[in-house]
Amino acid sequence: MEYRLALIGLGVVGQGIVEILTNERNSLQESYDIDLKVTAISDIRKGSVYDPEGIDLKQILDLVKEKDCIDDYIGGVKGWDSLKTIRESNADIVVEATETDIVTGEPGLTHMLTSIEHGKHVVTTNKGPLSLASTKLLDRAAEVGVHLRFEGTVLSGTPALGLATQHLAAAHIIAVHGIVNGTCNYILTEMEKGLTYDAALKQAQELGYAEADPSADVEGLDSLAKIIILANTLLGGNLNKDQVDCKGISEISREDVEAAKENGRRWKLIATAKVVNDNAIEAHVRPKKLPLDDPLAAVTGATNALTYETRYLGNITIIGPGAGGLETGYAILHDILDIHKKLREQ
C-alpha cells in the first residue's frame, strides 16, 4: 500500500524521520508491504516543497545540511505555507512535527484540526495540542474517520504508549508514573556526581539538553504536559494543567541530593497519574526520593522511563530514550505503521 506524507516542520525531528525514510524505504516495502512517499514538506523557517510524485529526500537532507534551507530544491512547487500544504497537497497522512507550545498548542493544534477536517490521518510528536485538547482531537478524528497517533509526544520513540494501549490495556492500568524529562534527570544525575544545581544546569545547556530559558524543563512544565497526555489518553481522564500540581527540581540543592544518597535514596522528578477511589483521575509532578531498588532510581542521565501499575501484572516498567532526532523520528514511523495495521483491519 502507498501512503503520501506531508511533513509539517523540518526541525530535528522532521529531519530524523526524513533520514529514516531515506534509509528504510526498501526495507519497509519488503517487511510491511508499505511504500512511504513524502510529497510535501513545509517548514516556517526552512521553506517548503510540494511534489505530488514524491520528493527526493536525499536532496532535502543535503540542502538542510548545507544551507539550512530547502528553497533551492530542484523540482516541485515552492512557497506553500503549512495550512495550504495540509489542505491542498495529496497527502494521506500529515506528520505534525512543529515546536511544542504548551500554553496555546499552536501552530500544531490548528495544523491537526485542519488535517482532520480534510480527512487526513495525523501523526504527531508535538506535546502541546495533545496535552491541551486530546479529547477534542481524538473525538473529531473518530467522527471524521481518520486516525491520530502521537507516540512521540511521550518518551520520544520509546514505545511507551503502544505498550500501554496494545499490550497492557486488558491487564487494567490503574496508574502510571515515571521520569519523562531527560534534562531534569540529567541534572539530578550530575548533582549526585558532585555538581551544584547551577553547574549541572549549565552543563545540560552546553550539551543541548536544556534551552537558554530552561524553565519548561526544570520547573516541570514539560513533564506536566506529558503526564496530562498519559492521564487523558490512557486512563480516561479529562485533566487540564490547572488541575495538576506541578513542582520542578530548581529548589533541590546539592545537600538534598547528598542527604538522600546517605539514606540509600535518589531524587528523581516523577510525574504520576492514577485512578483514585471514585474513578476520578489524579495527577501531579514532583521530585521524589526513590529507594534504590525502585527500577526508576537506576535510570540515569537523559534517559526516560515509565512504570505502569496494572491489576494482573503488577508493575511493568519501560526505559528508553526521551529525546533525539532519530529516536523521535522513529516514533513517527512507528505510528504510520500502526495506522497501516488499523487500516488493514477495517
Place this chain on the structure above:
Amino acid sequence: MEYRLALIGLGVVGQGIVEILTNERNSLQESYDIDLKVTAISDIRKGSVYDPEGIDLKQILDLVKEKDCIDDYIGGVKGWDSLKTIRESNADIVVEATETDIVTGEPGLTHMLTSIEHGKHVVTTNKGPLSLASTKLLDRAAEVGVHLRFEGTVLSGTPALGLATQHLAAAHIIAVHGIVNGTCNYILTEMEKGLTYDAALKQAQELGYAEADPSADVEGLDSLAKIIILANTLLGGNLNKDQVDCKGISEISREDVEAAKENGRRWKLIATAKVVNDNAIEAHVRPKKLPLDDPLAAVTGATNALTYETRYLGNITIIGPGAGGLETGYAILHDILDIHKKLREQ
C-alpha cells in the same frame, strides 16, 4: 466475534487464565467485541470436561480449589485425553499450558503440532516446544494458515515479545539481553543481603520459586530455553541448545557477591543473543557483574527484565514479572487478543 477455547493443562497457569476469563468476560465483550468461551479443559492429573456450549468456569475454579480435580463437574463429557480434546472438540484456539520439558518438548510439542494440523490456532506458555522447534512450528502454522502465539514463554505476561515484534522491529533489533529467570535473580539478591548461596536457595525453595531439584533454574537451562526462543523468533536465528554456552549461578559465592558490591557492581545471570558480523546469531547464558547504572542491575528479587539494542532507539528495557499464575495467564489473554486483531486484518 466468538472464540471457543480448549485449555490443555490446568496447573497454576491454566487456573490463572480461567480466573481472568471468569472476571473479564463482560469487559472483554465491551472493549474488544470478543466472546471467549472455554468449551474444553483437559489436564492429565485433574481430569477433563468437554461442553460444546461452554464450561462454567466458576464451577471449575471451585472444584480445583476444593478437590484438586474436575471429575465432579456437573454437565459436559468427561474423560477425553488431551489429544482427543485437541482433535475432536469444537475449539478454534488451543491453549497449551502443560509443563515445560526442555529436553523432549513433550507433551506440548505433540499438542501444538496436532492443533496446527487440525486447523486450530495455538497459544502457549510452554517453553519446551518453542525452544526446540520454533521454526518448524511457525512454518507449519503459516502453511496451514493458523496463528501461533507464545508471549508467556518469556517473562510470563510482561509483553516483551509483543513489544519487540510490534513496536521495535522497524527500529532493527540487533541484540537482546536480560534477566529471564526469577529464581536465580532472587537468590543473587538475597546473597547480596548477606545469605550464602545454599541459604538463599533454600529460601527460594520455601517460597515456591525454586523446585526441589533446582538445577533447571540455577544451572541456567531455563534461561537457555528462553534466549533460544528470543534468538530464533526475534533475530532470525536457528540455534539449538548445544550451540549456546550456558553457565548458571551455582558457583557464585557470598565472597564473589561481596567483592562485586565493593567495586560498585552486582552479579546477575544474563542471557544474551546478538546478530554478529556475518549476520549469524550468537547466544550465551552466563553470570555477569553489571555496573550499578545498568538498568538491569536494579532489577531485584524474582522480577525479570530484557534490554533490546536497536539501531534507531539505542537500548529499550522492559521490566516486569517473570512468573505467577495470573501473570502468565494474562499472557494467554494477550495472545488471544493479538490473534483476534490479526484475524480482523485478513
